Amino acid sequence: MGATVLIAYVASILWTVRISLSNSKMLPRADWAGMTQYVNLFSSDRWTTAMINTSLFGLFFIVGALVLGFLLAVFIDQKVRLEGVFRTVFLYSFSISFVACGVIWQWMFNPALGIQRSLRNWGWESARFDWIATQDMAIYCIVICVLWHSSGLVMAILLAGLRGIDEELWKAARIEGIPRWRYYLSIVLPQLGPAFGTATVLLAVSVVKLYDAVVAMTNGGPGDATDVPTKFIMDNLFERQNIGLASAASATMLVTVVIIVAPLLYARSRAKAAAGRP
């Protein structure tokens, strides 16, 4: 059974790559078209938009989640009261689906009845908060939605890392007269390297997978302003009947993931080996 599954994994990947090298439209064809599909892919405006969107989303989301998650973890780690409550609150959104997340934030961002309208009702007549209906800003609505969903994850991972740091270090630093922010920046942050690595890999994977939240929130719109690679692939596979192009996009996605994830995994396994663990 296990072997069958593995063969299915490898076979489907190879199959996808094979289709991407053919002229397939609605059904797979066995001819060879060389790199035609890839040329078409990279000259398509939609794909370019999708790639730019993923990059923007990935940049703002990963940096945002790491910063927010780190701050949450550090502040929770200050021996605060009700620590358990704060932890629970910061993590609950991670348990619900991206579809639900998209629906909630779509409602909050709704220009006619959402936050913008409330601000105006409260007397700020000229308040403008219609990002979700603006081509340039809609992608940031998705960033906020997914940040809300996943920052708690970073918090949980980093908090575990923080709890593993020897408290004696802070004592030593305090004797040296080092201020607390400096202690966190120069002593704690480097020690959290592996935890940051884990968090970054997990966040990067969710950047590549981004689909549900977009579909629920903007469905790629306005226009194709929030198109992402997975949506491009899904549309070409099941609506536009262009499986050759979709497969070329999938293969590109695969290569991108390998390029991003492989160095991170390699660095992690080296760090582990250096620490003397298998």
Next chain:
Amino acid sequence: MSLIGQMRGRPKREYRSAQHEGSPMRNTLSPRPRQPLFTPARLGVYFFLISAALFFLLPLYVMGITSIKPMSEIRLGNIFAFPVEVTFEPWAKAWSSACTGLECRGISVGFWNSTRILIPSLVLSILLGSINGYALTYWRVKWAGWFFGILMLGAFIPYPVMLYPLVRMFAAVNLFQSIPNIVLIHTFFGMPIMTLVFRNYYASLPVELFKAARIDGGGFWRIYFQLMVPMSLPIFVVALILQTTGIWNDFLLGLIFAGRENYPMTVQLNNIINSTQGEKVYNVNMAATLLTSMVPLAVYFISGRWFVRGIAAGAVKG
């Protein structure tokens, strides 16, 4: 597995604020130095934490109150205002008569579909993952290195890369878009992470246990069922949490492989939100969203620290 230990039983710390600096001796005398609540630094800490908590809770609050407002109040546009007139009609409507395109049978259809998908997927994927993990840890498996490498790869590969071939494979055996199809798909995509989680757990058990059982004449299955399963109940719970939330929240796979008759709750929710004709009934939409989130939220609040443990186990793939 040390994440929980570190998060729960935190080491006792000699954390002192600047105020204690002048009299370090006092700490050795007083039983437990407590943090004073009102220094500027402490206030800053609480201010930050409470603002962050508001950011996380606000959407839930808005969703909750919107779902119990009549549409006439929603049209006024005060999404943060508490309802003047509380109504539970949107909940009833969302459950049993909200429209997904042409059909108006509510999101309950999706709930039962998700349940029918979830249970067999859970059993299969967890069973398979634990057997794989057990075999890989204790038994000599041919090409175990390759097996593991491909599994690691499988944990990271984006679904779209494998979608089309999988569609064709299931179509070839006449299973495409059925409950067995989506169950097998969840088992297939769940296998890497489940195997890794179980393998990591079994690798942390003392190998002498296994050796003793072998000397006593236990075979592959006997050792698995009588020794390994009872020993690994904690990791079964973790796997259960991971898979329940993962499968329940899945959208993409359900959309493709479940078929129109068996759309899971997330897909139904998206259809309800996007295909209502005429005026959008936001209160019903919010009630439907809350209903869809009930199962994972319940798992989260009931399992508590186990959920975090699940995250830690799920993070092993990093």
